[in-house]
Structure formats: C-alpha cells, structure tokens
Amino acid sequence: MTQVISRIVPTNKRMQAARRSAQPLGAREVVVDASEAFVRGVWCLIPDEDDTSWVRAGAELPGTDAPLGDYGPLLRKMLDAGISERDIARFARVMAYQTAFNLCYHLGDPASSYEGPGAPPAKWEWELYEVRAGKPVDPMSCVHELLLTADPTGREMRPRADT
Numbered sequence: 001m002t003q004v005i006s007r008i009v010p011t012n013k014r015m016q017a018a019r020r021s022a023q024p025l026g027a028r029e030v031v032v033d034a035s036e037a038f039v040r041g042v043w044c045l046i047p048d049e050d051d052t053s054w055v056r057a058g059a060e061l062p063g064t065d066a067p068l069g070d071y072g073p074l075l076r077k078m079l080d081a082g083i084s085e086r087d088i089a090r091f092a093r094v095m096a097y098q099t100a101f102n103l104c105y106h107l108g109d110p111a112s113s114y115e116g117p118g119a120p121p122a123k124w125e126w127e128l129y130e131v132r133a134g135k136p137v138d139p140m141s142c143v144h145e146l147l148l149t150a151d152p153t154g155r156e157m158r159p160r161a162d163t
Helices: 002-008 015-023 034-045 053-059 069-078 085-108 110-114 143-150
Strands: 129-132 133-141
Touching: 034 085, 034 143, 053 069, 069 085, 085 110, 085 133, 085 143
Parallel strands: none
Antiparallel strands: 129 133
16 A cells, blocks of 8 residues: 555655756756755655646545555545645645654754653754765754745745635
8 A cells, every 4th residue: 555655645746857867956956055955855855736646546545444544535535525636735735844844843953852841851962964975064954944945936835826
C-alpha cells in the first residue's frame, strides 16, 4: 500500500523537472548560501497546487488498516462532499507548508519540543549546519523565516487572486 501511495501523492512539478535535468530550478533563482539552498529544497517537497492528478488517482485506492490506509477513503469523502480537486490540492499545499515551517522551526529551536506547562527540561540540543569537507562550519539559523518568502509562486502562500 505504501508503495502505491508514494506513486500518487502530490508532487511538485518543478522538483520532478529539476531531478530529471539536474539543473537549477530557474534562471532567477541563484543560491547564495546553504540556508537558501536548504529552503529551496524544502519547497521542492511541498506539492504543487496546480497538479490535481493525484486527487482522483488517490481517491480510487481502497481503504485498508495499513499505514495511510485511509488515504483513498478520505479523498473520496472530500470529493463526495463537493470539494473540488483544486481545493484539495491547495489544502494539501497549505498543510505541507505548515508542516515544513514547523519542522524548520523545530530544527532551529530544540527547546520548542519541551515548551509548555509541566514540560520537562530540555535534554537534547541540535542545530542545522552547513557542512564543508565533512565538517560543520556555519550554523543555518532561522531557516523557517526564509521559507515563506521562498515560495516559488511568488505569492508567499497567499491564495490565488481568482479564488
């Protein structure tokens, strides 16, 4: 089941093209440092809202008790409720962005795992570093702050004007 789902989950067309060509994602996108390269790579994992092909394909999957076994039935319920493929794809993009943002934030602030009332003291620390010749050289701080402005659509995750 997981193999089937991995073939139809939302993808980013720019990511696929970049993988095929092994070329930069666009002429205007010049990587200036490791943080920008990292954030650009994260955006390659966020689904393209213009690609809705995965919605119908996913909705055809049967429900199972396997991991992600409710993927098909959930998509069917949304479609049956009248939610458009375009809205489902946009929602997938929004959720992927939020997950990416939170993960980037977490990479930069390990104490965030332990915040809140009654939280135990932080036990571990980590940090994201640029590595050269196998050695960490520069910390990559606040990558979560770069994520929004790096939206390849240029809209910073704002909805399309026509929605």
